[in-house]
Amino acid sequence: MIDVATLVEQARAGRPRAVARLITLVENAAPQLREAMAALAPYTGRAYTVGLTGSPGVGKSTSTSALVSAYRRLGKRVGVLAVDPSSPFSGGALLGDRVRMQDHATDPEVFIRSMATRGHLGGLSWTAPQALRVLDAAGCEVILVETVGVGQSEVEVAAQADTTVVLLAPGMGDGIQAAKAGILEIGDVFVVNKADRDGADATARELNHMLGLGEAREAGDWRPPIVKTVAARGEGVDEVVEALEKHRAWLEEHGELAARRRRRAAEEIEAIALAELRARIGDLRGDRHLAVLAERVAEGALDPYGAADELVAGLTRG
Ligand SMILES: Nc1nc2c(ncn2[C@@H]2O[C@H](COP(=O)(O)OP(=O)(O)O)[C@@H](O)[C@H]2O)c(=O)[nH]1
């Protein structure tokens, strides 16, 4: 039996096993999840969350690892949530990458967790935010969320962070791809990684051009900076941290941090409510009420909207 109160207490004390078990509850949509979330709620809302997204291979995991090092140098407790199944944090990477992650594997102030992107009830829209709550309550001051920039829900998860970093690399036709995938819109900070390769300046220029084509900005608007990095050597990473801190300060100054978090909470509530409704409707398969409604719709005695209204009303009446 899992004693949720004990787990929460241990997670708050920074015990990695308790943190891992709580996130497993999230992944499994376990029955204890409600109780866990209720117990965690008072301790959340402190962490600064940073989403990192971009095409496979641009260097998200390498950059994440380098950022962890940078924040550790600042003495911060750091959480990492990798929702990219190919991430070395998920164990599916090349040996060299995994070795690099080992830098943090034994650091008690670093919490690394991966989540599968498929096969979830309700999907990432509610699992990722809840995993973030666990890391938040565990005292992580910064949480880095790595998601691959393909797929609607993965991009959404990155966009739900306090600050979203979009990574590109030269020679990958990234500019065009990014524009296509709509990830330029979600970038608060842009990173052109692999600046040790030819074409980094051209990529940065192209990006600058594409960003400039957007609507004219008003005074006080955030202008997303473009930072060049060689993540594999840690070069430029302090500049990324600087850009992140500036964005965070801007968010706070403009009341945007609170606004973003309210938007995120609203989306989370909606996702949970939808999953709940879907589950309850699923439970109705073979139910007599649904069978009766179906019969009436099939006979033309009732329209499908009216039937759906009746069904939903029946579900929410209690
Ligand atoms: N040349 C060069 N290679 C890099 C750099 N950063 C990462 N890489 C390499 O690019 C590959 C993909 O990196 P990874 O971080 O796994 O990318 P992800 O798929 O976006 O997470 C790996 O082989 C890295 O070692 C860099 O700054 N320069």
Ligand SMILES: [Mg+2]
């Ligand atoms: Mg990766």
